[in-house]
Amino acid sequence: MSRKTTERGIRADGRRGVFTPGRIAVLVLAALALIFIFENTQETRVRVIIPEVTLPLWTALLGTAVVGALFGAYFMRRRR
Template sequence: MSRKTTERRSGLDGRRRLFTPARIVVLVLAALALIFIFENTQQTRIRVIIPEVTLPLWTALLGTAVVGALCGAYFLRRRR
């Protein structure tokens, strides 16, 4: 049995593909976004459709990030 076949069967090939450069960049950007969100803890007033509410800025930023991620995932999935 060749070495390449042995590596595939042992799962080493799959681990190499787990950490691609693009995934590492996405993880770093996500970590930076979370750091930015949780550093902004002051209260802020927000008005969208409902009456004005006061809540921590990190909550508004995190909520916006989640909505953006869900929209991106929806359109990415729909394209396939």
């Protein structure tokens, strides 16, 4: 019993495969973002509204990435 898939990664039974081109692209971009984040380890000063905080740059970058991912997930879910 062979499983046939279309070009878009959809199997004959209507379900998508595990590794679609979109998922692979997201995984590659996420890996590159994490490499970039953890390569930047120097201390930096960040001003959040009023206080000025000194923290590692990777923490600020990771926090920004998480906030961006949450906003993106919210708006994609809302579009449906």
